[in-house]
Amino acid sequence: xYNILRFLQRYNFFLLFVLLEVVALLMLxxxxxxxxxxxxxxxxxxxGRIYDLRSGIGNYLSLRDANRKxxxxxxxxxxxxxxxxxxTPLPPLADTNIVFEYIPASVVSNTVHLRNNIFIIDKGxxxxxxxxxxxxxxxxxxxxxxxxxxxxxxxxxxxxKFGSISVRFKNNDQLAILQWNGGSYxxxxxxxxxxHIEMQPxxxxxxxxxxxxxxxxxxxGTIDEVTQSVTGSLNSARIKYSVDxxxxxxxxxxxxxxxxxxxxxxxxxxxx
Amino acid sequence: MTELLxxxxxxxxxxxxxxxxxxxxxxxxxxNPFVYILFIMMLPAGIPGWALLLLGFFTGMVVDLFMxxxxxxxAATVFxxxxxxxxxxxxxxxxxxxxxxxPSAKSLGMRSWTGYVFxxxxxxxxxxxxxxxxxxxxxxxxILRIVLSIMFSGFVIMMLxxxxxxxxx
Numbered sequence: 001x002y003n004i005l006r007f008l009q010r011y012n013f014f015l016l017f018v019l020l021e022v023v024a025l026l027m028l029x030x031x032x033x034x035x036x037x038x039x040x041x042x043x044x045x046x047x048g049r050i051y052d053l054r055s056g057i058g059n060y061l062s063l064r065d066a067n068r069k070x071x072x073x074x075x076x077x078x079x080x081x082x083x084x085x086x087x088t089p090l091p092p093l094a095d096t097n098i099v100f101e102y103i104p105a106s107v108v109s110n111t112v113h114l115r116n117n118i119f120i121i122d123k124g125x126x127x128x129x130x131x132x133x134x135x136x137x138x139x140x141x142x143x144x145x146x147x148x149x150x151x152x153x154x155x156x157x158x159x160x161k162f163g164s165i166s167v168r169f170k171n172n173d174q175l176a177i178l179q180w181n182g183g184s185y186x187x188x189x190x191x192x193x194x195x196h197i198e199m200q201p202x203x204x205x206x207x208x209x210x211x212x213x214x215x216x217x218x219x220x221g222t223i224d225e226v227t228q229s230v231t232g233s234l235n236s237a238r239i240k241y242s243v244d245x246x247x248x249x250x251x252x253x254x255x256x257x258x259x260x261x262x263x264x265x266x267x268x269x270x271x272x
Numbered sequence: 273m274t275e276l277l278x279x280x281x282x283x284x285x286x287x288x289x290x291x292x293x294x295x296x297x298x299x300x301x302x303x304n305p306f307v308y309i310l311f312i313m314m315l316p317a318g319i320p321g322w323a324l325l326l327l328g329f330f331t332g333m334v335v336d337l338f339m340x341x342x343x344x345x346x347a348a349t350v351f352x353x354x355x356x357x358x359x360x361x362x363x364x365x366x367x368x369x370x371x372x373x374x375p376s377a378k379s380l381g382m383r384s385w386t387g388y389v390f391x392x393x394x395x396x397x398x399x400x401x402x403x404x405x406x407x408x409x410x411x412x413x414x415i416l417r418i419v420l421s422i423m424f425s426g427f428v429i430m431m432l433x434x435x436x437x438x439x440x441x
Contacts, residue, residue: 013325013357016326024350025403027343030342050291109295114341115404161406
């Protein structure tokens with residue numbers, strides 16, 4: 001017993017070091033299973049408030065630019081409504097079953113230069129934001145909600161090791177996975193594309209809508225450069241994101257009202 | 273000002289500098305300066321080992337809280353705190369530095385202080401960026417990030433330490 005105590009006393013610095021490192025690494029590796037490890041504390045309370053204080057100033061200074069963008073989007077939407085209205089008689093609003101709802105939010109903190117980037121928005125549980133909801137910017141898909149507190153939510157940006165999403169080539173309907181491998185925040189990659197699928201620089205990528213996170217057909221980016229594979233089996237391409245993540249300011253959280261229904265259906269298994 | 277109060281102010285100041293200013297600087301994806309580690313560097317030499325490690329963990333956790341990277345900065349900062357006594361005695365030139373010694377450009381001399389700062393940064397940033405990428409794939413990219421970030425963090429820390437030592441004279 002005495003020996004153990006002496007051992008502890010002699011090596012307490014080293015033992016405490018090991019203990020703290022183990023705690024830190026456990027936290028780190030557990031948060032790697034990202035969708036689940038919500039890290040609610042992260043975005044909540046103090047951190048969100050302190051970020052708010054700073055971005056309040058930044059928001060004010062860039063109001064003009066944000067306003068212009070919103071006006072542009074507004075105009076585009078209005079013209080779309082007008083077009084649709086001329087084609088089909090609009091059903092009474094109360095009867096329509098709205099599948100997707102959009103919750104507007106502002107970004108209070110954001111990074112683009114880390115390997116795994118996360119931004120925090122100023123809408124939380126109180127406003128109907130829940131985990132795993134998709135987040136889009138006016139220019140296209142931006143991220144997925146991973147943690148929610150009362151007033152804030154943290155969103156895993158597409159610029160994240162686990163931020164890959166299912167996309168569809170607009171001109172030939174082929175599916176692919178878009179991921180980000182670090183480096184420039186303007187470009188992501190789609191890999192493992194069979195060679196028979198034709199890709200041209202400038203082709204558009206949209207969300208596939210298969211994940212229930214994003215509705216189908218939301219702009220994601222355009223092909224910047226196609227890399228022919230050396231072995232001749234699978235090609236890859238560099239994608240330019242339509243969203244400039246460095247200028248993320250106003251975003252919309254997407255609420256899928258049919259999500260629970262679809263989740264239940266996808267869990268059905270055939271028992272034998 | 274008591275030493276305790278100075279350290280608390282230094283802690284708050286460095287954390288705010290980190291999350292308000294430096295985390296918002298976009299100098300390309302290669303340069304991510306982290307200067308909050310200066311707080312650990314400047315703790316008095318006589319601080320007990322357990323307090324040094326716990327403060328390292330706490331500092332890292334606070335930064336983690338702001339950056340949504342649970343455990344990442346805590347792990348790297350505890351690592352740097354663990355290496356600090358050895359590095360400090362090397363910089364001070366004795367195996368038992370005076371308990372009252374506050375490591376700074378003035379107390380250690382410019383040359384030893386620079387060596388001490390960059391040695392601490394090397395350990396902290398290497399641990400940080402390697403853990404962040406969590407793989408040895410793209411090692412060249414990670415090493416480039418480590419080297420460039422150390423240079424930038426070192427520059428900011430040297431500026432800060434010069435500024436504060438002049439202000440007090």
